[in-house]
Each structure stands twice: as structure tokens, then as C-alpha cells.
Amino acid sequence: MNTYVILRRSGWRSGDELAAAGARSAQVGDDEMSDDIRWIRSYVLDEGAGTVGTVCVYQATSPEAIQEHARRAGLPVDEIIPVADTVVVRPDPTPATV
Numbered sequence: 001m002n003t004y005v006i007l008r009r010s011g012w013r014s015g016d017e018l019a020a021a022g023a024r025s026a027q028v029g030d031d032e033m034s035d036d037i038r039w040i041r042s043y044v045l046d047e048g049a050g051t052v053g054t055v056c057v058y059q060a061t062s063p064e065a066i067q068e069h070a071r072r073a074g075l076p077v078d079e080i081i082p083v084a085d086t087v088v089v090r091p092d093p094t095p096a097t098v
Contacts, residue, residue, distance in 0.1 A: 001038065001059040003083040004066060010051040011076040018044065018052055024073040032072060036065040041092075057083075 012018040022042075029037050040057040047053045060066050063080045070077045 001061055003040075003086070004058050004060055004063065005081045005083060006056040006058060006066060006070075006077055007053070007079040007081070008056065008076045009045075009053040009078045010047045011054065012052050013050060015052070018054070021073070021075055025069070025075060028069055028073040033065065033069055036061045037069045 038059040042056040045053040
């Protein structure tokens with residue numbers, strides 16, 4: 001599998017919508033496409049005007065597998081970018097308490 005970044009701009013109007021999308025994504029990836037795709041992590045973007053988007057890191061067999069996963073889970077896909085390498089300077093920060 002290769003690593004990809006998926007950009008999903010202004011895909012959701014609320015945290016509840018995003019949580020439901022995340023549940024669908026996990027279900028499709030884990031139950032239907034486990035040989036083709038693995039969700040690693042996502043960063044939620046404040047897109048302004050009350051919408052949120054995401055930058056998601058996935059491992060997948062191909063960009064087509066990512067598109068199929070998104071179709072089955074009802075997720076937007078604005079861009080799929082192959083990751084050439086990973087440089088970790090510090091671990092991800094602990095999320096702030098809301």
C-alpha cells in the first residue's frame with residue numbers, strides 16, 4: 001500500500017455531520033475494503049462560515065481505491081496527493097479540550 005493525503009474542503013456543516021461521516025468511513029474501510037484501504041488520521045479544518053473540511057492520511061492500494069471508498073461512504077474528495085516521504089519533527093499535539 002502507498003500513503004496518500006486526501007483533501008476534503010468544506011465537506012460538513014457541523015461536528016455531528018463530520019462524526020457521522022467518520023463512522024461511515026471506518027465501517028466501509030474496516031468491513032468492506034480492508035484489503036485496499038486504511039484510514040490513518042485526519043486533521044479537521046475550520047473553513048469559516050460554519051463549515052469544516054479535512055486533510056486525511058490514508059494508506060491505499062491506489063487512488064481509485066480511495067475514490068471507491070469515498071463513493072461507498074458518501075464522502076467528498078477534492079484532491080488525492082501521493083505522499084513521497086514522512087518527516088516527523090514532533091508528535092501530533094494533544095487536541096485542545098472544547
